[in-house]
Amino acid sequence: MKTIFQGKKITGILGVLPQSEIFFEDEVHNYTFPEKQTLRLKKVMGYEKHRIVKNTTASSDLCIFGLNHMLKNGLINKRDIGGIVVVTTTPDHFMPHVSNIIHGECNLNNDVICMDISQGCVGFLYGLIQAFMLLDHIRDKKIIIFNVDTLSKKVSTRDRNSYPLIGDAAGVTVVENDSTIKDIYFNLYNDGSRRETLIIPAGGSRLACSQETAEIKDVDNDGNLRSLDNLKMDGSEVFTFVQTEVPPLIEETLEFAGKNKEHIDWYLFHQPNKFMLKKLAEKLSVPYEKVPMNIVEKFGNSSGASIPINIVHNLGQRVVENQYSCCLSGFGSGLAWGAMIIELGGMNFCEMLISDC
Template sequence: MTANNQVRLVKNVRIKGIACALPEKVEEVTSLYDSFGADSVNKIIGSTGVERRHVVTQECSSDLCVSAAERLIADLGVDKSSIDTLIFVSQTHDYTLPATACVLQERLGLPMQTAAFDVAMGCSGYVYGLWMASSLLSGGGSRRALLLVGDTISKIVSPADRSVAALFGDAGTATLLDFDPSASDIPFVLGTDGRGALNLVVPAGGYRDRNGSSTHTVEEGVRGPYDLYMNGAEIFAFTLARVPALVTALHEANAATGKDIDKYVFHQANRFMLDHLVKRMKLDREKVVLDVTDVGNTSCASIPLAISLHTGKAGGNLSGRLMLAGFGVGYSWAGCIAEFDNVWISPLTITSASDAEILS
């Protein structure tokens, strides 16, 4: 099986704004000295570029996304009754059922006419969400969509697993998209290779293995069947095999416009991986956004969070031609080139555990 990197062109869609939220609790990577030793932890910091992460206590991804959405709606002065589509992208949903998007519709006070649904995607999830929302808008099935993307991977990471314990942070994001016939076309490239599914997996807890009987990722004293397992070498090999072709396909699609790419915002996996991608693809390093030092790898939230952090925390409008690319768990990859025309970037929101809401 091969990937042909088909370009899917979406018309009449404008990104209006992005907001991001982080939990207030911060964990320094150096706090792992006692677990793994100072030399080992310092090497991890040097390789990944992660020095600290924001992690939840009792909050869920939905809580972080609510904070981001409320901030964005307030900043843009959006009439909530005008939002007719709500998409929630996450691997860490509130419940097995109902769909978290249904709970979010009520919490945000959106109209009952809102179409709301969940999408279970990880590292490529933000771009997949953009593609789904944009396709609905472009096809006339929606006029205004709210895309909520977030994960709390810290909840499924074993603190004894040095391959992931220092890497993942938590975040929630909100993006507002409108139907707009004057907007620039957005080329998307998406792909999937399920042969790599078990290289980044939580094997237990779903209906394939409800009771945690799987042992293929279990390592005594390191992780159990309900913990995240990552085969770093295989993930790295997949990334180098797929992402350059994805970027090439988007560059070719962009060539016809005669416009330059102003910024490359890739999934913020870690510094080591992004540095290798930059070298492999011979990209201008100054154009490639890297923001993992204070937040770590935030899974599906990493692209909008990187955009927000790169813009600054004071709020403001962002313009430019951005290539966005997500890749990882699945295996799955997705990229697009989006024209940011005075897109509002809200100041970063820090949430507290008191913002968590439990369905009663």
């Protein structure tokens, strides 16, 4: 799918992180592998520390903390909010939707549209395209996108394949209409035949959670211990997928936008790990310094929130004071992969918060 959005602007991004910060070295004893072997991953994959929510913290809590901060500090006014779009794979409940929880807790107006989208690694792009379409009908209002995942609750702490890279976070993004903005070019692909590359087998209507699904065992016979309630990731397949599908996606999207690689100031990608991003930059022949790849080592991979966390951490005040030509790209669960060429800059705010919940 290729399309162009006109007159749409991101006017603010807030990153929300949980308080708890856990270092990689403190968790090496969790795994069945020799400690020395596990520690080699720190440099190669970019594992240093990650942010993990408390057991009592739900996905909505990070979103509510962020929106309340925005309301309290005048970053947005309630009367200007026309809709909220929540993109998550870890809702508080099957019902009600996270968007309705946020709506009720923040006492928003009854005419505010509330919408949840179940999407992971490409979630920021999905949230943007949905918000852009809503803006065609809510012309004088703003849409807030909440990308949030608390996947640490669904990953086995004894799975070295997945747990060291997982981080919890929320990205809160404000979008609105602006007729002076350059066109936004979007490109998206999906391949459901490879859906089981990233899967949580139990917990839905296909296989309900039970004592049996909660049993921890070596389900893939390679030393990573997890249950059917936990995330299962085929790391080698994910790597091959990213290196095979993403470079042509970026090339195609640039051509669609009429731009060369040199025209792009920043390549702001989803953050699986440093090793994968280095290889991706090399395959694209893009300088490392244009591809921030430090989010996993600082905070962990927060799924759909990783791109807004990337923007806030690596650009921050710069996208308030300046304008940049950017290529955003997400890739992962689905399998799905997408890219967007967009001007980022002149924002009202771009900052990071540490949640107290």
